[in-house]
Structure formats: structure tokens, C-alpha cells
Amino acid sequence: MCFLKTHQIRNIVIFLNSNKRNSTISDANSKNTAVAIQDSELGPGIRTNALTLCFSNLLALQATIKMQPKKGKRDNKDSRESAMAEKEKKSKAPVQLTIERDQPPPANHYEVDPVMIVHIGSHFVETTFAFKDSAAASWVRSTVSDLRLFRGGGPVVVSLCAFRGLPRAYSWDLKGPQGHPTHPSNLYRAIAICIGGSRVLFYQLNDDYGREDPGNINPLRDLLENRKVVVVGWEMEEMVKKLEREWGLKVAQPVDVRKIAAGTYGKDKIWWPKPEKGKVVMKDLGLEGLAELALDGMQLEKKPARVREANWGQHGILGPYNHNEEEGLELIKYATRDAVITHQIATKCIKKSGLPQE
Numbered sequence: 001m002c003f004l005k006t007h008q009i010r011n012i013v014i015f016l017n018s019n020k021r022n023s024t025i026s027d028a029n030s031k032n033t034a035v036a037i038q039d040s041e042l043g044p045g046i047r048t049n050a051l052t053l054c055f056s057n058l059l060a061l062q063a064t065i066k067m068q069p070k071k072g073k074r075d076n077k078d079s080r081e082s083a084m085a086e087k088e089k090k091s092k093a094p095v096q097l098t099i100e101r102d103q104p105p106p107a108n109h110y111e112v113d114p115v116m117i118v119h120i121g122s123h124f125v126e127t128t129f130a131f132k133d134s135a136a137a138s139w140v141r142s143t144v145s146d147l148r149l150f151r152g153g154g155p156v157v158v159s160l161c162a163f164r165g166l167p168r169a170y171s172w173d174l175k176g177p178q179g180h181p182t183h184p185s186n187l188y189r190a191i192a193i194c195i196g197g198s199r200v201l202f203y204q205l206n207d208d209y210g211r212e213d214p215g216n217i218n219p220l221r222d223l224l225e226n227r228k229v230v231v232v233g234w235e236m237e238e239m240v241k242k243l244e245r246e247w248g249l250k251v252a253q254p255v256d257v258r259k260i261a262a263g264t265y266g267k268d269k270i271w272w273p274k275p276e277k278g279k280v281v282m283k284d285l286g287l288e289g290l291a292e293l294a295l296d297g298m299q300l301e302k303k304p305a306r307v308r309e310a311n312w313g314q315h316g317i318l319g320p321y322n323h324n325e326e327e328g329l330e331l332i333k334y335a336t337r338d339a340v341i342t343h344q345i346a347t348k349c350i351k352k353s354g355l356p357q358e
Contacts, residue, residue: 092297092298092299093299094299094300094301095120095121095298095299095300096119096121097118097119097120097301097333097334097337098118098119098333099116099117099118099119099127099329099330099332099333099336100116100117101114101115101116101117101329102114102115102116102117102126103115105325113128113129113130113135113138113139114128114129114318115127115128115129116128116129116329116332116333116336118200118332118333118336118337118340120336120337120340120341121298123198123340124198125194125198125199125200125336125340126198126199126200127199127200127201127202127332127336128199128200128201128202129202129204129317129318129332130201130202130203130204131203131204131318133216133217134216136201136203136217136220137216137217137218137219137220139201140201140217140219140220140223141219143195143196143199143201144195144219144223147195147196147199149195149196150228155228155229155230155350155355156226156228156229156230157229157230157232157343157346157347157350158193158194158195158223158224158229158230158231158232158343159193159194159231159232159233159257159339159340159342159343159346160191160192160193160224160231160232160233160239160251160339161191161192161233161234161335161338161339161342162188162190162191162233162239162242162243163188163189163190163191163192163310163312163335164181164182164183164184164186164187164188164189164312164313165181165186165187165188165189165190165310165311165312165313165314166181166186166189166311166313166314167187167313180309181309181310181311181312181313182308182309186313187205187242187246187313188205188239188242188243188246188247189204189205189311189312189313190202190203190204190205190312190313190317190335191203191243191247192335192336192338192339193220193339194336194339194340194342194343197340197343197344197347198340200335200336200339200340202332202335202336204312204317205247205313220249221248221249221250224249224250224251224252225250225251225252226252227252227253229252229253230253230255230346230350230355231251231252231253231254231255232254232255232256232257232260232342232343232346233254233256233257233342234256234257234258234287234342235256236251236254236255236256237254237256239251239254240254255346255355255356257290257342257345257346258270258271258284258285258290259356260345260346260349260350260353260355260356261290261293261294261345261349262356263349263353263354263355263356264294264349264352264353265293265294265349269285269293270284270285270290271283271284287300287338287341287342288300288301288302290345291341291344291345294344294345294348294349295341295344295345295348298341300337300341303334306330307330307331307334310331312331317331317332318332
């Protein structure tokens with residue numbers, strides 16, 4: 001015969017009731033066990049068969065509690081951080097993009113190298129518009145000197161974006177697909193170059209006299225042909241060929257910004273296959289998606305259709321021949337955004353993972 005004291009019986013009942021939620025013991029068994037124990041308080045002791053049910057339930061309960069994984073502090077911290085990151089991502093609004101002239105245009109409309117201040121969120125950029133070869137050359141010389149570009153040890157990152165348009169002399173004669181400014185066969189009519197992340201040159205090719213060469217812009221040629229300069233952009237293989245053929249510019253070390261990002265985040269994050277019209281094509285994140293991935297969840301608004309389909313070869317985006325100041329400033333604003341964000345993505349990924357291996 002086995003005996004238990006009254007306070008021991010009460011402790012067993014309290015233990016069973018407090019851990020009932022964590023137990024796999026049936027409610028009926030738990031209730032029967034508690035009744036048997038409580039009834040035992042009426043007598044001087046408990047028989048072995050009454051205790052057998054009690055202790056078998058206790059052993060099952062202890063085994064169940066031990067098997068259940070405990071949520072540690074690290075798991076709680078990770079889940080909180082994940083929830084906060086998701087909440088922050090949803091609450092982020094697209095960065096504001098604005099542009100303003102550094103100085104108002106002159107009354108006679110003949111201005112030299114107008115400068116614009118472009119705000120990309122809290123980051124501001126100085127963009128110089130050049131429609132003469134001498135202005136582009138002067139900007140490259142002064143920027144390289146002011147930023148002391150080649151005094152550091154690492155590679156110099158320069159971003160380059162190119163924009164198609166119609167030849168001004170013949171644009172009214174073009175019909176069909178080639179009459180659309182963004183058709184692949186059309187020439188690059190403007191480029192945007194970002195150096196240092198805060199200075200941009202917007203250079204529109206001046207072919208009023210029918211030439212298809214940017215003329216004497218040796219400082220720009222020297223910059224792009226320098227082996228210490230990593231020129232980053234989109235669709236670089238095609239861009240390099242067109243720039244050499246149409247502008248007479250050679251790029252010594254071109255790298256697609258998507259390849260740089262893939263070296264940091266993996267190819268699967270940048271490209272993916274998608275069935276389209278009976279075949280599989282490769283899709284990529286695009287500038288907006290890549291900015292969100294690489295620049296701490298940055299949200300960029302997509303370009304308006306009027307900018308995506310704009311004619312970058314129109315006569316004088318800014319200057320005396322432009323009759324729509326607002327339209328010209330909008331084009332320069334988005335060209336600046338593309339060049340700066342591309343530069344930021346490339347710079348950050350290169351610092352993390354270096355340049356991609358060929």
C-alpha cells in the first residue's frame with residue numbers, strides 16, 4: 001500500500017490544471033485523475049491503482065512539455081525584426097523627385113551650360129546641360145579635378161545612360177516603327193553621365209550640321225577609355241557598340257549594373273524566366289526593382305509613358321529652341337535619376353562583393 005500526504009496531492013492537482021493546455025492527455029483522463037486524487041483526501045491514503053493513473057498522466061505530461069520547442073529570445077527577436085522590416089517596407093512612400101534651375105534663364109534665352117538642382121528624396125544632385133562639345137569637355141575636366149577622381153586606390157565608378165531619338169533633320173519624314181523615337185535602329189541622341197554620385201552631365205548630341213560625331217570632346221573620351229574607370233549602365237554590350245559607331249566613343253571597362261548586383265544578391269534575385277508568346281524570355285528587376293533590393297527598400301515611381309516614349313533628339317531639350325520648358329526639365333530630371341540611382345547601386349554592390357568575374 002502506498003500513501004501520499006494531503007499537500008502532495010494538492011500539488012499534483014495544481015500541476016495538472018496549470019499545464020492542461022500543453023498536455024496531450026484527454027480532458028476525461030485529467031478530470032478522472034483529479035477526482036481520484038481529491039477523493040483520496042477523504043481517507044488516510046491512496047491505493048496503488050489510484051496512483052498509477054495519476055503518475056502515468058504526469059509522466060506523459062512531462063514528456064510532452066519537453067518535446068515542445070521553446071521559443072528563445074533569438075527567435076522572438078528575429079520575428080520582431082522581420083515584422084518591423086515588412087511594416088517599414090509597406091509604409092515607405094516613393095522618393096520625391098524634383099528639379100529646379102540653379103538660376104533663372106536669361107531674358108534673351110541664350111544661356112551657356114544651364115545648371116539644374118535635382119532632388120532625389122533628401123539627396124541633391126547638380127546636373128549640367130551641355131549642347132556644345134566644348135561644354136561637355138569643360139564639365140569633364142572640372143569634375144575630375146574637383147572630385148580628385150583618381151587619387152583613391154579603388155576603381156572609379158562612372159554611370160552612363162543613353163537615350164534614343166529621331167534625327168532632327170529627317171524626323172518628319174520617318175514612318176512606321178522607325179518613326180518611333182525608342183526604336184532600336186534609332187541613334188542615341190543624348191547621354192547622362194554621373195560621377196561621384198552627386199554630379200551629372202546631360203549631353204545632347206548637336207548635329208545641326210548633319211555630323212554624327214560628338215566632335216572634339218577628348219576629356220570625355222579619355223575618361224571612358226581609362227582602364228581605372230568602371231563604366232556601369234544597362235544593356236552595356238549594345239550601348240558600347242552604338243556609342244562607338246554613332247558617337248566615336250570607346251568604353252574600356254563596361255559592366256552591366258545587373259551583373260554587379262547579381263554578384264551580391266545572386267542571379268535568381270535579378271533575372272527569372274517567363275513564358276511569353278510561346279517562348280521563354282528572361283525578365284529582370286529593372287531600375288525600380290533593383291533600387292528596392294540594393295538601396296534599403298528605396299521606392300521609385302515608374303517613369304511616365306511620356307518620358308519612356310520621349311524623343312530625346314528633339315531640337316534643344318533646353319535652350320533658345322525649346323518651346324516647352326517644363327517638358328525639357330522633366331526629361332533631364334528622369335535622366336539624372338537613372339544615372340544617379342545606377343551609380344548608387346553599382347557603388348554599394350562593388351563595396352560589398354567587388355566587381356563580377358568575367
